[in-house]
Amino acid sequence: MSAALLEVSELEVAFDTRRGRVKAVDGLSFRLGKGEIIALVGESGCGKSVAVKSVLKLLPEQTARYEAGSITLDGRDLLGLDEKAMEAVRGREIALIFQDPMSSLNPVLTIGKQIGEAIKRHQGGSRQEIAHRTVDLLRRVGIPAPETRLNAYPHEFSGGMRQRVMIAMALSCGPRVILADEITTALDVTIQAQIIDLLKSLVADAGAAVVMITHDMGVVAGAAERVYVMYAGAVVETATTEDLFSRPAMPYTWGLLRSIPSLDRPVHEPLVPIEGLPPNVALLDGGCRFRPRCPYRRDICAEAEPPLAPAPDGAEGHLARCWGLDPVRGWLRDTDWKTDLGDPAARAQISADAAKIKGGKP
Ligand SMILES: Nc1ncnc2c1ncn2[C@@H]1O[C@H](COP(=O)(O)OP(=O)(O)OP(=O)(O)O)[C@@H](O)[C@H]1O
Numbered sequence: 001m002s003a004a005l006l007e008v009s010e011l012e013v014a015f016d017t018r019r020g021r022v023k024a025v026d027g028l029s030f031r032l033g034k035g036e037i038i039a040l041v042g043e044s045g046c047g048k049s050v051a052v053k054s055v056l057k058l059l060p061e062q063t064a065r066y067e068a069g070s071i072t073l074d075g076r077d078l079l080g081l082d083e084k085a086m087e088a089v090r091g092r093e094i095a096l097i098f099q100d101p102m103s104s105l106n107p108v109l110t111i112g113k114q115i116g117e118a119i120k121r122h123q124g125g126s127r128q129e130i131a132h133r134t135v136d137l138l139r140r141v142g143i144p145a146p147e148t149r150l151n152a153y154p155h156e157f158s159g160g161m162r163q164r165v166m167i168a169m170a171l172s173c174g175p176r177v178i179l180a181d182e183i184t185t186a187l188d189v190t191i192q193a194q195i196i197d198l199l200k201s202l203v204a205d206a207g208a209a210v211v212m213i214t215h216d217m218g219v220v221a222g223a224a225e226r227v228y229v230m231y232a233g234a235v236v237e238t239a240t241t242e243d244l245f246s247r248p249a250m251p252y253t254w255g256l257l258r259s260i261p262s263l264d265r266p267v268h269e270p271l272v273p274i275e276g277l278p279p280n281v282a283l284l285d286g287g288c289r290f291r292p293r294c295p296y297r298r299d300i301c302a303e304a305e306p307p308l309a310p311a312p313d314g315a316e317g318h319l320a321r322c323w324g325l326d327p328v329r330g331w332l333r334d335t336d337w338k339t340d341l342g343d344p345a346a347r348a349q350i351s352a353d354a355a356k357i358k359g360g361k362p
Contacts, residue, residue: 005073008029015065025234026284036209036225037224039223043278066079112138123172138150142164184196227241232289249313252274286304287302297346298323309325
């Protein structure tokens with residue numbers, strides 16, 4: 001494993017809300033090596049965005065509290081930095097690319113002006129130098145005819161081209177880490193693949209490292225070397241992308257993989273979404289956090305939270321949080337996850353609970 005560039009360790013973040021304290025990130029750990037691309041994957045509400053904003057300390061000061069853990073960049077503690085020092089980290093050392101370029105770009109300024117401003121802020125230079133670097137950046141991210149497109153406004157670009165502009169802005173200050181939050185979500189599949197390829201080649205050229213945040217296992221497969229599967233604020237499985245896709249260990253990951261549409265899936269075979277409620281940290285009760293939706297659950301799953309422990313395949317760095325995989329008591333170590341969908345009674349119960357809540361009844 002390469003030396004950690006960015007390391008998040010046992011991070012706990014909570015919000016003060018009118019309904020009390022809500023823990024959004026609950027013991028999250030991941031590490032990013034130099035030149036690496038990793039993915040944090042999970043459904044809506046699992047804490048991906050809060051994790052990313054925590055790294056840049058962009059959470060609302062009044063309500064967000066970092067309760068435990070650490071975030072280090074090259075060994076330097078970020079949580080201990082004051083706002084002035086954090087401003088120097090943002091953009092220059094760690095850049096963030098958002099899901100929705102339209103809301104991050106200024107609609108009344110040309111693309112060239114906006115990228116130029118970013119270069120000026122972080123690196124300075126004469127007007128001519130900045131213009132030259134702007135054109136060069138637009139060319140690197142694959143914008144055709146950059147000398148003229150520089151004078152266009154954001155609405156004159158397609159969604160994919162706007163996302164390229166965002167990547168150019170993120171690269172403008174030569175960051176060591178790029179946090180890419182759902183950057184392909186709004187794009188169609190062909191454009192998604194182009195953006196991922198672009199990011200990969202730029203990362204390789206610039207020697208930067210990337211944390212991709214996504215709910216899409218297809219994006220993970222195309223982009224990341226290592227995956228961290230998140231559920232209700234914590235990592236429930238981590239492995240290299242290859243190990244995770246070929247030997248997923250815990251039932252939540254099985255569900256995520258089963259729900260990927262695939263070209264070679266026979267047409268009569270239905271997609272298998274994960275039934276039940278989306279992850280909700282407010283409902284944690286000390287047992288396994290995935291238990292309310294797990295058709296493989298047993299009594300022990302309610303008693304205590306399983307530790308993040310070596311997965312049955314023994315692959316280096318493959319860890320999973322599931323009592324069913326316990327080397328002594330585990331009942332899932334040999335389950336064929338592709339065909340076995342768990343206990344039918346437990347599945348029926350999960351569907352019934354989900355339907356009740358969707359229908360707004362108690
Ligand atoms: N400012 C806030 N105040 C209170 N709760 C918050 C705040 N921001 C996030 N949360 C809660 O933290 C949890 C994690 O949210 P987060 O946005 O990180 O999820 P996510 O996995 O990124 O989902 P999505 O893909 O929908 O953005 C959710 O339960 C959310 O309601």
